Amino acid sequence: MRFTDDLGSSHGWRLRRGVLDDGREVFAKTGAASEVFASEAAGLRWLGEAIAVPEVIEVGSDRLVLSWVRQEPPGQAAAERFGRSLARLHRSGAPGFGAPWPGFIAELPMDNAPGPGWPAFYAERRVLPFLRMARLPASDVALVERAVERFGEVAGPAEAPARIHGDLWSGNVLWSGGDAVLVDPAAHGGHRETDLAMLDLFGLPYLDRVLGAYREEWPPAEGWRERVPLHQIHPLLVHVVLFGGSYRDALMSAVRRVLAL
Missing domain, CATH: 3.30.200.20 (Phosphorylase Kinase; domain 1)
Known part of the structure; x- marks a missing residue:
């Protein structure tokens, strides 16, 4: 080479x-x-x-x-194809929550050991470990812990583990040959709303087209939009750990919205 x-x-x-x-x-x-x-x-x-x-x-x-992925500008048709493909990816499923390989998001280790159910998996394998690394003020930590206690109440209807990308922000979606090509995954068996919430967190071209096509292929459970902040707590904690306090306000806003559900 x-x-x-x-x-x-x-x-x-x-x-x-x-x-x-x-x-x-x-x-x-x-x-x-x-x-x-x-x-x-x-x-x-x-x-x-x-x-x-x-x-x-x-x-x-x-x-x-x-x-090598040759990139091109996104378009509406490609966005709609991505929405349908993403729904099919999620629907292809996973043996359980977690994965049989060590997890990472960026360079940070992420525990992929199996969990008993998604709310507990999300709390114990995703949110709490990064909360311990985030060096937040004690009052913020207490508020996040209060939100964690509510995960089981606010997570929505139970679903089977989905096959998810796990770090699906717009920078990890490359447009090529009329399709979306996914890179830099933190892939594991998780909740499909996690990928949808990540797309929403930092925006994506033609996101409305992506979500519309996704809904046509496999509609999310009722109330999924209200649960977006729940699924954004983990990636925002990751950003606090990696980049510092500039993401603290966004994190705490998501936490307060979860507490208000």
Whole structure:
């Protein structure tokens, strides 16, 4: 493999564009030895059984090499196709909540051990571990803990584990060949509303078209829009851990909205 372009860095990893001996273009992510690359590769392969993702060319403890995704501007038709594909991905299911590989979101470890049900899994494997890392004021911690106590009441109807991307913000949705290609997953068996809430958190082009097509394919349970803040607590805590207090107000706003449900 020959590297052709240095694409900078992200979360301590070096990002490069390269060409294989057979002429195929690839994307390479390299860094210190870690389980994160194997985790990402496992997630991509699992998601790739049901939705478009880059091909995993090579994975090792210090690198991940993927097929190159040629990007294009999004359009309404592509957004609608993505909505239907995302619903089918979720509907393809998972053996349980969690995954049989170590979890990561960015460079942060994420516990993928199975949970007894989604509210407890979300509290014990997603929210509380990151709350302990977030270094929030004691009053904020207490408020988040109050919200956690309500997860079982406000989570909506119980659903079987969905096959989810787990970090589905707009930067992880690449548009190529008239379709959406998903990258950088934190894939696991989870709640499908988590992916929908992530798309809403930082916005996505033609999101209304995506959600409309999703609803036509597999309507979410009644009240899902009111539960969006519930599913945003975890990613906002992750952002507080990674980037500091600039995300605190958004986090605490989501927490208060959950407490008001």
